[in-house]
Amino acid sequence: DIQMTQxxxxxxxxxxxxxxxxxxxxxxxxxxxxxxxxxxxRAPKLLIYGASHLQGGVPSRFSGSGSGTDFALxxxxxxxxxxxxxxxxxxxxxxxxxxxxxxxxxx
Amino acid sequence: EVQLVESGGxxxxxxxxxxxxxAASGFTFTNFVxxxxxxxxxxxxxxxxxxxxxSSYIHYADSVKGRFTISRxxxxxxxxxxxxxxxxEDTALYYCARGQGITMVRGLVNYFDYWGxxxxxxxxx
Numbered sequence: 001d002i003q004m005t006q007x008x009x010x011x012x013x014x015x016x017x018x019x020x021x022x023x024x025x026x027x028x029x030x031x032x033x034x035x036x037x038x039x040x041x042r043a044p045k046l047l048i049y050g051a052s053h054l055q056g057g058v059p060s061r062f063s064g065s066g067s068g069t070d071f072a073l074x075x076x077x078x079x080x081x082x083x084x085x086x087x088x089x090x091x092x093x094x095x096x097x098x099x100x101x102x103x104x105x106x107x
Numbered sequence: 108e109v110q111l112v113e114s115g116g117x118x119x120x121x122x123x124x125x126x127x128x129x130a131a132s133g134f135t136f137t138n139f140v141x142x143x144x145x146x147x148x149x150x151x152x153x154x155x156x157x158x159x160x161x162s163s164y165i166h167y168a169d170s171v172k173g174r175f176t177i178s179r180x181x182x183x184x185x186x187x188x189x190x191x192x193x194x195x196e197d198t199a200l201y202y203c204a205r206g207q208g209i210t211m212v213r214g215l216v217n218y219f220d221y222w223g224x225x226x227x228x229x230x231x232x
Contacts, residue, residue: 034219043222043223044152044219046221089219091208092213095214098151098154
């Protein structure tokens with residue numbers, strides 16, 4: 001199975017900050033990497049698919065990059081509604097696997 | 108509007124069975140792979156099972172293989188998960204999720220563009 005490792009596991013940030021979350025795959029997954037946001041008590045929401053493609057309706061302050069084994073999710077200017085947990089997921093091979101999550105808290 | 112609504116969760120004893128359902132609306136159900144993804148309390152996301160549009164391809168996580176059975180009824184626009192021999196470690200919120208970007212070369216894999224709100228399964232004596 002492909003292991004997905006996110007860094008950091010948690011962080012504190014302020015409104016307006018630029019932040020980057022990284023995700024590393026245990027083997028190359030090309031650009032089959034997706035990012036989700038999960039607010040407390042809510043279902044996950046797709047943000048980015050194919051490493052860099054913004055899902056419809058997602059604000060442009062979210063962006064994704066990377067290929068192979070190393071990927072990043074960047075939020076250019078953190079907004080109050082962005083405080084949540086973020087997960088990466090590989091859709092390169094079965095079983096599709098998720099990272100352990102990165103919790104973004106208010107500083 | 109795309110909607111996925113799960114039901115059927117509850118409290119069950121270890122070794123027991125439960126059947127989850129997911130009712131879909133707002134899209135052409137027969138065009139999509141649908142999956143179950145679970146989340147144990149306070150933990151991350153774990154893919155459980157996926158079924159292709161015509162039920163020709165079915166995949167399970169090793170953790171549930173042989174105990175869980177996924178199925179769908181396209182006429183009813185519904186997805187099911189029959190869970191047998193339940194264990195404490197199956198305790199989780201179970202989401203159904205619609206698949207996009209399907210690839211079949213290395214198994215049935217995709218990303219998930221719509222999710223239901225989940226149904227809670229608790230396995231405890």
